[in-house]
Amino acid sequence: MSVIELTNITKVYDMGAAQQVAALQGVSMKIEKNEYVAIMGPSGSGKSTLMNIIGCLDTPTSGLYLFNGVNVSEMDDNNLARIRNKEIGFVFQTFNLLARSDALHNVELPLIYAGVSAAERKERARKTLEHVGLGDRAHHKPNELSGGQRQRVAIARALVTRPSIILADEPTGNLDSRTGEEIMALFEDLHAQGNTIILVTHEADIAEHAHRVVRLRDGKIETDEHIPEAKRKTYAPRKAS
Amino acid sequence: MHFWTEVKEGLLIAFRAIRSNKIRSVLTTLGIVIGIVSVTLMATAIEGVNRAFDRSAAAFGTDVMYIEKWPWVSNDDWSTFRNRREFKVEYANQLERQATLLSAVAPTMNTRRTLKYKDKEMETAIITGTTSSYIAASGNSQIDGRFFSDEESDGGRPVCAIGAVVAENLFPNEDPIGKTIRVAGHPFTVLGVFEKQGGLFGEFTSDTRVYVPIHAFQNYFGGRRYVMVQARAKSMNLLEDAKIEVEGIMRKIRNVPPGEKSDFSINQQELLTQTFGPISLVISAIGLFITGLSLFVGGIGIMNIMFVSVTERTKEIGIRKAIGAKRRTILLQFLVEAAALCLIGGLIGLLIAFPLSLIVDKVLPTVMPFSIVIIAILISLTVGVVSGFLPAYRAAKMDPVEALRYE
Numbered sequence: 343m344s345v346i347e348l349t350n351i352t353k354v355y356d357m358g359a360a361q362q363v364a365a366l367q368g369v370s371m372k373i374e375k376n377e378y379v380a381i382m383g384p385s386g387s388g389k390s391t392l393m394n395i396i397g398c399l400d401t402p403t404s405g406l407y408l409f410n411g412v413n414v415s416e417m418d419d420n421n422l423a424r425i426r427n428k429e430i431g432f433v434f435q436t437f438n439l440l441a442r443s444d445a446l447h448n449v450e451l452p453l454i455y456a457g458v459s460a461a462e463r464k465e466r467a468r469k470t471l472e473h474v475g476l477g478d479r480a481h482h483k484p485n486e487l488s489g490g491q492r493q494r495v496a497i498a499r500a501l502v503t504r505p506s507i508i509l510a511d512e513p514t515g516n517l518d519s520r521t522g523e524e525i526m527a528l529f530e531d532l533h534a535q536g537n538t539i540i541l542v543t544h545e546a547d548i549a550e551h552a553h554r555v556v557r558l559r560d561g562k563i564e565t566d567e568h569i570p571e572a573k574r575k576t577y578a579p580r581k582a583s
Numbered sequence: 584m585h586f587w588t589e590v591k592e593g594l595l596i597a598f599r600a601i602r603s604n605k606i607r608s609v610l611t612t613l614g615i616v617i618g619i620v621s622v623t624l625m626a627t628a629i630e631g632v633n634r635a636f637d638r639s640a641a642a643f644g645t646d647v648m649y650i651e652k653w654p655w656v657s658n659d660d661w662s663t664f665r666n667r668r669e670f671k672v673e674y675a676n677q678l679e680r681q682a683t684l685l686s687a688v689a690p691t692m693n694t695r696r697t698l699k700y701k702d703k704e705m706e707t708a709i710i711t712g713t714t715s716s717y718i719a720a721s722g723n724s725q726i727d728g729r730f731f732s733d734e735e736s737d738g739g740r741p742v743c744a745i746g747a748v749v750a751e752n753l754f755p756n757e758d759p760i761g762k763t764i765r766v767a768g769h770p771f772t773v774l775g776v777f778e779k780q781g782g783l784f785g786e787f788t789s790d791t792r793v794y795v796p797i798h799a800f801q802n803y804f805g806g807r808r809y810v811m812v813q814a815r816a817k818s819m820n821l822l823e824d825a826k827i828e829v830e831g832i833m834r835k836i837r838n839v840p841p842g843e844k845s846d847f848s849i850n851q852q853e854l855l856t857q858t859f860g861p862i863s864l865v866i867s868a869i870g871l872f873i874t875g876l877s878l879f880v881g882g883i884g885i886m887n888i889m890f891v892s893v894t895e896r897t898k899e900i901g902i903r904k905a906i907g908a909k910r911r912t913i914l915l916q917f918l919v920e921a922a923a924l925c926l927i928g929g930l931i932g933l934l935i936a937f938p939l940s941l942i943v944d945k946v947l948p949t950v951m952p953f954s955i956v957i958i959a960i961l962i963s964l965t966v967g968v969v970s971g972f973l974p975a976y977r978a979a980k981m982d983p984v985e986a987l988r989y990e
Contacts, residue, residue: 397905400984419909420909423909428907439902442603455907
């Protein structure tokens with residue numbers, strides 16, 4: 343069973359005054375467990391819309407979306423929240439950490455919403471922070487961390503619920519290229535450990551890390567290709583600290 | 584997700600938000616503080632009025648009957664009472680001789696005269712003529728010195744017992760006992776001073792009165808005056824029986840034919856409490872309503888600031904929703920924040936109101952009722968929840984995609 347199965351997904355935005363914009367015009371694709379997929383496309387191609395729908399932040403206008411075999415295209419807000427909480431780990435371009443909370447609390451947050459007990463929550467958050475190499479930064483607030491460290495906190499937050507997919511939206515967009523490469527190396531590690539990763543980006547060299555690249559144009563899938571190992575960008579496996 | 588975990592998390596978020604916006608939080612809370620202060624003080628004042636009323640009513644004696652021409656409270660046409668025959672001083676003696684259930688009976692007559700002692704003067708005193716039985720008949724035995732004796736009473740001696748306010752006015756720095764005051768020019772020697780009764784019915788208490796033997800009263804101030812007979816039952820249990828007995832004896836004394844209505848009234852303290860109870864309730868309700876308005880205004884302030892807070896934290900709401908916060912969770916978060924703000928305001932209000940209530944106590948003896956402390960806390964919580972609801976609801980139904988995009 344596929345983790346994600348999209349069938350003929352459309353999304354139409356009402357812009358008022360009888361104007362409608364079709365951001366997605368019949369997108370169908372499947373993503374299997376432990377895939378590493380990059381979704382690419384120029385701005386306005388519908389990739390953000392697609393990401394929002396895959397991430398259960400939004401529902402499609404029409405079409406069928408099965409997540410682990412469950413139809414989520416018609417789910418209500420509360421059930422979508424539950425899916426986002428347990429099954430999806432978001433990593434954003436602008437990190438989107440809570441500025442007033444320290445790293446540990448930021449990582450803990452999804453577990454709070456999942457109803458995990460305080461002791462277990464702290465333990466898991468700490469372990470996950472160690473896993474991304476920030477064990478010693480648990481009590482630093484986001485503004486006391488570098489961009490790369492912030493993104494690691496965000497990745498830890500995405501990982502901590504052990505989600506079915508990690509959905510990263512331009513995760514290196516706000517980082518310098520060296521830090522960006524470190525983050526990409528971390529994603530590679532996570533993929534190697536069995537995680538399913540979906541990367542939304544418009545940068546070709548970031549997409550080159552993926553094993554499969556889906557290109558969108560004008561709300562439709564233009565190409566969907568498997569990248570042979572020889573053409574992938576890889577780093578020497580990084581030892582988890 | 585467990586409700587209490589949500590509340591706990593909401594509280595943590597709330598305190599962080601309150602701390603990071605100190606001035607704003609203080610100003611917003613001020614509205615609630617003022618509201619709670621005014622409501623609790625009003626309640627304290629009302630409590631004071633009620634206590635004063637109870638104490639004043641108690642000054643009439645729960646077991647004392649006031650037999651006279653006029654009823655204290657009546658819905659009947661006043662002309663029916665006006666045509667009744669006047670009371671006579673002798674009734675007291677006759678009643679005392681015939682009654683078996685009364686411990687004491689005393690007639691009283693009143694007039695208003697100016698008092699003088701050396702250069703001190705008091706114009707508002709009431710002169711009451713009565714007998715030595717008055718102390719026993721009124722139940723007011725809190726006297727420093729003594730009341731006049733049977734002999735002094737029967738002989739119409741120029742002696743008197745004075746109320747506490749009279750003593751304060753005429754003898755600010757002296758012991759009044761043994762001194763001679765002038766009542767409309769006539770000398771009276773002070774034998775005793777009643778303890779202060781206070782209360783709402785100043786004129787009816789002993790405080791502003793001068794008690795003189797009734798014969799002396801008739802000599803100096805004239806005998807054709809309104810007479811009231813005070814009679815005290817032997818015990819509280821016998822009060823109802825005593826009342827029936829008094830009614831029978833008085834009908835006989837005044838020759839009321841059988842079958843006709845009695846042409847006199849037997850008044851009791853109870854009548855006052857029954858009549859003024861509802862009035863004080865209405866006054867309390869109005870007072871609390873008006874002060875409650877200030878709490879309402881405070882609530883609007885909370886609502887306003889919560890709207891600002893929600894807008895400011897749109898991004899945060901987006902983040903929380905993206906990682907799995909449900910609508911209910913967000914709603915609860917902001918409700919808890921509003922409630923926490925109000926609760927803090929309420930507690931500060933109580934802390935301010937308490938010392939102020941001690942000042943009120945100086946003017947109007949009272950104490951902040953414990954129930955109002957509980958009620959104030961509940962009210963501030965309710966104001967928080969009610970005024971926080973709309974902003975919290977707006978936050979809860981935000982679209983996560985839109986919220987995340989907000990800068």
